[in-house]
Amino acid sequence: MIAAGNGNGMSKTGSGRRDRDDGGNVERAKEGSSRPVTMATVGRLAGVSQVTVSRALSDPSKVSPATFEKIRNAIEMTGFVPNAIAGALASRRSRLIGALVPSITNIVYSSMIQAFSEGIAGHGYQILLSETGFDPKEEERAIVTLLSRRPDAMLLTGIHHMLEARRMLMAAGIPVVELWDMTETPIDLCVGFSHVETGRAVAEFVLEAGYKNAATVSAGDERALRRKDAFVKEIGRRAGIDVTQINFVGGASLARGREALRILVDEQNFKGGAIFCSSDLLAHGVLIEANVRGLRVPDKIAVIGFGDQDFAAHVVPPLTTVRVDRTELGLTAAKAILARFDGEPPAGRVKDIGFQIIARQSA
Template identity: 60%
Template sequence: MEMIGRIAGVSQVTVSRALSDPSKVSPATLRKIQDAIAATGFVPNALAGALASRRSRLVSTLVPSITNLTYSSMVKSFAQEMRAQGYQIMLSECGFDPAEEEAAVMTHLSRRPDAMLLVGTRHSANTRKMLLAAGIPVVEVWDITDTPIDLCFGFSHPEAGKAAARFAAGAGYARAACVGASDERALRRKEAFRAEFRALTGTEVPEARFESEASLGIGRAGLARLLDTEGFEKGVVFCSSDLVAHGVLLEAASRGLAIPGDIAVIGFGDQGFAPDTFPPLTSMRVDRGALGASAARAIFDRLDRGHSAPIVTDIGFEIIRRESA
């Protein structure tokens, strides 16, 4: 800053003032300082600034998977809101293991973020302890709980599973099965679907579960397992994600099965490709863009107003019926 000041013909204090609050210097002086910064390639020391202002202008964002469209679209809207307010996100992928999330939380907190976004509400005891002690806004998304750390925006996964079962039974399907990955939220939806469908129809619901992330391959292998080893014939298949459901559609087509005459398919997430599969995919929609934007605005409110009571917001879901079921 001393060098920038010499080039611009102003004091180091004026440079510091211009960087922390441009409104405190005249437009002409600000232009001189900006020209000097552009000429030298100077990057302000954000850590030093954070010590003085107690704001890093960084918000930590931890997601299970950066390749999963469910999370990426939510993070996009979250980041857009953050940038509009002069913040940047610091993003990490932490998988579905609570121990990995705990390690990521510890690392991020050491960088002194102004707030943190987490996916899910089930964390290790030490993660909760660290976040409560940090004294920063924390928003948990994609789930709801009666005991949030601070802010919570999401929906009930068991209720989503039950709603899918009621939809399937109401559509006249007498048999059902499940195919999916093994993350804990997908498992809660699946178990709720199986219990509700069994209660409504009196029939058991077989499943093909895989210990890996969602993929087309899981969908294809899952339907193959149901048909070849579980004795499943005609009925509806409830999938843990649209990606898995797309794989089920592909496997059914490869076997010459009619959709939805032989095999009906319900996905989860209502991804952008869902209307363009063949046939178009019935899915459960959660407004991910609104979720990310709402989480960001809640953080801004916390930062502006200080700490207040925990907030839990149920954003709900809806079933989008298309030709696959």
């Protein structure tokens, strides 16, 4: 597919000296040049005017099939790439979708973005991906940068943003989808699940399993802390249990999971019970440390993770965790944005995909 552009489009090719071809009517830059190939270069090689090339790129039906074939061959020979910025100015479409995630390496977010990418595949759009960490100010800076590229839509992780970031997104007048969370007042569209309800559901699971003591191990992600707080509050409300809490600043790791259990046992005098971790990675670290210490799981301690990552079912013992359908998240967001591009009214501004507790042998 050939994208629209104009004579300012460029692609590196050829040497500074040009060879004449086709009876002296066309030129082609030799390999090694720093001179750009422009739309005029393509026109000379195809034996047509620059205006004809521009017309063919914007709407192939405006030129004859034979002329279009000449232009297409010239583009292939030169490696010419049409100027997408100029095309966007003309069409008011950049064919870009900005996406912001806290961590590119975290499978929870990367698999969600992969599903979103698959959902828009074949529709002519590309993703501009930015990693923001868990800092709202860093997210705001990334939003400024992406909006300056005039994306056709924005995909955000979470619902809590700086006030100025919200203002900029609302003023942009483009579809905005907030993922991985729930709110009744989204910027535009929201696809996610309730982190508070997740924490409450895990608390209910722990109490129904008969555990009389509990602890939490959490990374510094705001959403993880909301799940943890809801778990602690529900355990306290329903059973009067004082939950021991280990909170880390920053992200999760196996080392931090191991360190958390060490602190619980050696410093907090944790005698056993259920440990709710904010991620499967932390939970896996807890399992490793429990094995090193000879603590039987789930007899002495029960371990519950979050995310149902690929390894969760294959650790020893298999990890009880909370599953969120990340594929459905990404695909639902893609469908919502594409529907907006097509002018279709949304079925609803908020889509709750829910969650599921997957009970395995660790609890």
